[in-house]
Amino acid sequence: MGSMHHERASIELLTIYQVSKILGGSLDIHKTFREAINTLVSMMGWRRSTVILSADDGGLVGLCAVGLSSEESRRLRFATGEGIVGRVFAGGVPMVVPDIAREPLFLNRTGAADQSPDETIAYIATPIKADRRTLGVLTMDRVVTDRTSSFDEDARLLAMVAALMGQNLLLHRAVSFEHERMVDETRRLTKALKPVYQLDQVIGQSARMQQVFAEVHQVAPARTTVLLRGESGTGKEVIARAIHNLSPRKDEPFIRVNCAALTESLLESELFGHEKGAFTGAMGTRKGRFEMAHGGTLFLDEIGDISASFQAKLLRVLQEREFERVGGSQPIRVDVRLVLATNRNLEKMVAAGEFRADLYYRINVVSVFLPALRERREDIPLMVEYFLQRFNRENQRQVRVTPQALRVLTSCYWPGNVRELENCVERTATMAMSEALTDLSFPCHDNRCLTQVLHHIEREDAVKPGRTVRIPIEEVPMGRGGDEHVADHVADSDADDKPEGERDRLIWAMERCGWVQAKAARLLNITPRQMGYALQKHRIEVRKF
Secondary structure, eight states: OHHHHHHHHHHHHHHHHHHHHHHHTOSOHHHHHHHHHHHHHHHHTOSEEEEEEEOTTSSEEEEEEESOOHHHHHTOEEOTTSHHHHHHHHHOOOEEESOGGGOTTOOOTTOHHHHOTTSOEEEEEEEEEETTEEEEEEEEEEEOSOTTOOSHHHHHHHHHHHHHHHHHHHHHHHHHHHHHHHHHHHHHHHHHHSOOOOBTTBOOOSHHHHHHHHHHHHHTTSOOOEEEEOOTTSOHHHHHHHHHHTSTTTTSOEEEEEGGGSOHHHHHHHHHEEOTTSSTTOOSOEEOHHHHTTTSEEEEESGGGSOHHHHHHHHHHHHHSEEOOBTOOSOEEOOOEEEEEESSOHHHHHHTTSSOHHHHHHHOSEEEEOOOGGGOGGGHHHHHHHHHHHHHHHHTOOOEEOHHHHHHHHHSOOTTHHHHHHHHHHHHHHHOSSSEEOGGGSGGGGTOOHHHHHHHHHTGGGSOTTOOOOOOBOOOOGGGTGGGSOOSOBOOOOOTTSOSSHHHHHHHHHHHTTTOHHHHHHHHTSOHHHHHHHHHHTTOOOOOO
16 A cells, blocks of 8 residues: 555656646646646546636636547636536635536536446546636546545645646736737837927828828938929928928028919029020029029929920920020029929829920929828818917907817818918908807808809809709619618710719719709709718718818
8 A cells, every 4th residue: 555655656746747847848828738737637547637717708718628629628618606617716625526427516518427427437626826816727537446545636636736837827927918018018119209290380290291291301301303292272382391491401592483373485584594685674684593592492383384395494404404594505503402393183194295204204203292181180170270379469369269160170171271271260260250260150151161152163164054954863762771772873964064974963063063962952953862862872072161
């Protein structure tokens, strides 16, 4: 008997040594815990063993198992207090079941009692604890060969392994927490270190404008030609000045020329200068803007509006960095950094033969695209505040904006972009009867929006006088979706100047009526409700002025 006890003690000692070595070899508990219980089962001659840990939802879920199939392992789920596993976890006290067939608390969730129906199976579950907390449950079962045998030795061995697992689990969670903390800190620092760019006289906290600001800071120090793209009123001149002010040329001249405002002959004289007597009225020699910008920056606005012949002259200057004054023959060399701007689609103009491809490639070295105001609405409140502060300072007023007014401003379409917003704020502040601007303060409330008027005038000639466009739209029966669906077809119209597709006709009518749905519905001879259905169907954004 003493020999058997000594042999058992030796096996237990070797088992504990092997388990401790496995658990200390890695922090991957999915791997080490499985290897540990596999060693237990193998060396002690047990049948099965499982490790069940507490989950985030408060329940208990199997981490690993030996002697169970994949399907049986997936059934290792218990609520706290449920079955023997749930009670051991809740109470923190081990439980020994000498015969699972005679134990009503044993749930047999994984079919342990069905595998050896002719044999007595003992089951032991012990809590996995660490830092005075129960983190899970370690279980084992084995065939009982001697009904008089004690389970104290098995329980003691299982408790020692559970203690090692608890310490390992605590260490794993501490390392995981520290790793997650470091990842979060790194993410926070990265976000904090990400530069927030600012430009003088430009408001832009939105992601789109921050990208523009970053590009400006990147390109400004170089001499590279910059092409500013974007709709009218997006602030291309302000960005051009920012590029100049951030460049090594900031102390030299910044000269601006609007190419669309001058005829070809005047533009040539304006840019290149002229000699005395070059043309009638040329009383003396005059320097052009290229010479005036020597050492600094020349900003050519509306570059897409220059004539084909002047494109050739400008190309030569860009290639050779020299020119002659009008009426002169002496070449003049200049050191000028060029910034150009356009709201035209140069690519389409090149394809149509309206803009020289070689000049396009020469000026389109670095393109900076300025987003429309409707694409960065989050900047509107800051802009409104800036415009109002300037208005109050210049007019000794105390006008302020209310949330209702901001809702109006941030929901507008703003085809004129920042320039239109500035005009609207100043006009509304000037005419406001009180110091607080509300939604009722704006002219669009009384259908007097300037943009709406302009839009209406631009489309006056879109339809011949006296002609109406009939687009009958059928409402969908309630059985087919009711208000969630819109018209399925639009009849053809006999108006020969009306766009063809249904969607084009709807947009045409809305533009013709200044984006007022009721008016557009009358123009199309349909009801406002039918108009609403059609706009929803084609996902047409209703522009609010």
